[in-house]
Amino acid sequence: MYIGIDLGGTNIAAGLVSDKGEIILKDSVPTNSERPTGEIVKDMAELALKLIKEAGYTPSDIDGVGIGCPGTIDFEKGEVVYSNNIRMEHYPLAVEFRKHLDLPVRVDNDANCAAMGEYIVNGDNAGSFLFITLGTGVGGGLVLNGKVYRGFNGAAAEPGHITLVSGGEPCTCGKCGCWESYASVTALIRDTKRAMDKAPESLMHSIAAEEGKVSGKTAFAAAKRGDKAAKAVVDQYIRYIADGIVSCENFIQPEITAIGGGISREGDYILDPVREYVGKTGFNKFMPKGRIVTAKLFNDAGIVGAAAIANEK
Amino acid sequence: MYIGIDLGGTNIAAGLVSDKGEIILKDSVPTNSERPTGEIVKDMAELALKLIKEAGYTPSDIDGVGIGCPGTIDFEKGEVVYSNNIRMEHYPLAVEFRKHLDLPVRVDNDANCAAMGEYIVNGDNAGSFLFITLGTGVGGGLVLNGKVYRGFNGAAAEPGHITLVSGGEPCTCGKCGCWESYASVTALIRDTKRAMDKAPESLMHSIAAEEGKVSGKTAFAAAKRGDKAAKAVVDQYIRYIADGIVSCENFIQPEITAIGGGISREGDYILDPVREYVGKTGFNKFMPKGRIVTAKLFNDAGIVGAAAIANEK
Structure with a gap:
């Protein structure tokens, strides 16, 4: 079971997702992208934790967290190299997220994530x-x-x-x-x-x-x-x-x-x-x-x- | 050790090539693309055999033959689906070649072969x-x-x-x-x-x-x-x-x-x-x-x- 987070300029959308790609539970909160990035990351982690708890699980039931973020991403490092929408530059998003919720975290470009999502349901x-x-x-x-x-x-x-x-x-x-x-x-x-x-x-x-x-x-x-x-x-x-x-x-x-x-x-x-x-x-x-x-x-x-x-x- | 054949509209070029991509010996004959395809294939096989013998080997020393051909190729079948330059349509090139020289044969598009050749020497x-x-x-x-x-x-x-x-x-x-x-x-x-x-x-x-x-x-x-x-x-x-x-x-x-x-x-x-x-x-x-x-x-x-x-x- 995984957490998928879609970090957009307007909303942070997150879901608890089964191994087969089915959304078990989802929710969103406003991004308020003008505020300090640390606050946004904290809200992302809290939203993830809320979903996990609401579905009756604990973080130890979760195999990993994926974050889709607009901009240029260093996938290997889990770093946002540059994002215009969320105002991040060389920001270690995976590391920062884990300070709030210590699970394996991967970060990728939001369009790559959307492509992967479509592939799961539409890719045959x-x-x-x-x-x-x-x-x-x-x-x-x-x-x-x-x-x-x-x-x-x-x-x-x-x-x-x-x-x-x-x-x-x-x-x-x-x-x-x-x-x-x-x-x-x-x-x-x-x-x-x-x-x-x-x-x-x-x-x-x-x-x-x-x-x-x-x-x-x-x-x-x-x-x-x-x-x-x-x-x-x-x-x-x-x-x-x-x-x-x-x-x-x-x-x-x-x-x-x-x-x-x-x-x-x-x-x-x-x-x-x-x-x-x-x-x-x-x-x-x-x-x-x-x-x-x-x-x-x-x-x-x-x-x-x-x-x-x-x-x- | 392999045979590489570049079947062009003008010439059939072939080489005996080491596992590392070094040409040991090479030669070419005119394609005369207007004649029946069977004759062209026979010449390809004879050219390959000539190279093998001149280098002091026998066909059993050769691990396989690759043929690059212009046009649309069915790589899995070793078939030339359509080639304008050599006038082939649904032509089972690999099968026909093996009637003259029975070695494992693969056929691919000539530009794919050239790309692979460049990759070997230039691809790092x-x-x-x-x-x-x-x-x-x-x-x-x-x-x-x-x-x-x-x-x-x-x-x-x-x-x-x-x-x-x-x-x-x-x-x-x-x-x-x-x-x-x-x-x-x-x-x-x-x-x-x-x-x-x-x-x-x-x-x-x-x-x-x-x-x-x-x-x-x-x-x-x-x-x-x-x-x-x-x-x-x-x-x-x-x-x-x-x-x-x-x-x-x-x-x-x-x-x-x-x-x-x-x-x-x-x-x-x-x-x-x-x-x-x-x-x-x-x-x-x-x-x-x-x-x-x-x-x-x-x-x-x-x-x-x-x-x-x-x-x-």
Whole structure:
């Protein structure tokens, strides 16, 4: 039995997770990320202990704790090398956590944990599994032979920062033309606004007015009601997603690619054309194709995955 | 001791290779790829036998044969699923070869073999090693933990067909905007010609006239002599190379990336600006950077790698 903790900028979510990846009990507390890191770590440990006790166990029943944290993580050392969201730099998170709750602790990047969580429930024991999350940014993780692939320096699997348009839109990472700058919800909103500026007659205006803002849903909602300008935005956005997935497939040929993040709730409306494009343009015409599926866990992926990483052999 | 065979469109190159990857003896014969495949396979086996005998051995001294072949290979079956260059479709190459020389035979994609060959001499036992070849196309191979990474369907590691400019230049693969359509020598020649059309005063014209054609060297030669239009072509070409390498690094973080193919003979003239761009724009600013090196083996990589794949555990 493991504890999985998903340390986010807004909430600390934690769960007591069985060896098979089932959440037995879960809870969350606010991160309040502006306060001293030590207080955040103390709350993480207290939340874990609360779950253990509420479920009728003691710490000695727990095999380990996994923590998923945004930013650059030194997995071997259990150290947060740099995190912008939680304001940590070379912070020995595993060591600090154990001062409050002395159990084996592993720390990994939050997207790696989410990938591992999705793999547990959605991975069918695939030898190669790619998780892509389309949200404010584009993140992801790669699970090879049931283990997170971290690259030689622990920083691998940043599919959002493969180039999609060399020299294109500026990305938050400092490079131009990253996949994230085209396939994130942030990019979709930018492109929706640009299209609205050019199409004053578009339904997108009234939909955005009803919502009170332009969101990632605006163009989709208008396109489904037959709006041409919106359809063009959606088609181009789907093409950007698909073109990045082809890149990943032509490089790694994952058996399963799971698409998560808010936008994936559009389901087959996005995935059918993505599958069609990837099937048609993928480099290999003569071998079995990888499956492209929607993610299943959403918010629980981080908890389940962090616990699985604590359990990694 | 192994036999490595590099089956190319022009020549069949073969070598007797030690367990450590040293070529003991090598030779080649023309492929004459238009003739019946059975004759080509017979010549491959006869070439192998000739090498074995000339080195004073018998087939029983040989632990196995590795064959690198262009196209789509079913590694498990030893079958060429499809090869355009050698005109094979669902051809049981391993079985057919053994009719002439009955030794354990493995067949793999030629770029995978070249990657493995480079890894043997240039890989420093790196846990992750990416080989990129910039030639008529852009090919490559990925070696993880000392083994070729083939993906779930055997078709992985086609870095030339990751997208570099979504919706950009048409690629021979049918998709638009592949890295190959920008970083191959074919693309460089196209861009050199386009620049020459716009710059009648450029040195590129006289250099091409001397050479009798526009080649991958034209722009480099003119740029080194201070020609501005040529310098712009070279700078953009190097940027395309670098942008693709950043994509590979941000996804896989290989410990070593080795660049081969004719153009890599430009050495640090290309690689220094590539390293600078990758170092500056790679996603991870806080962890060790992978090394980018030039390939060492050139034409022998296929032979050494095919032998190593025969020796793969």
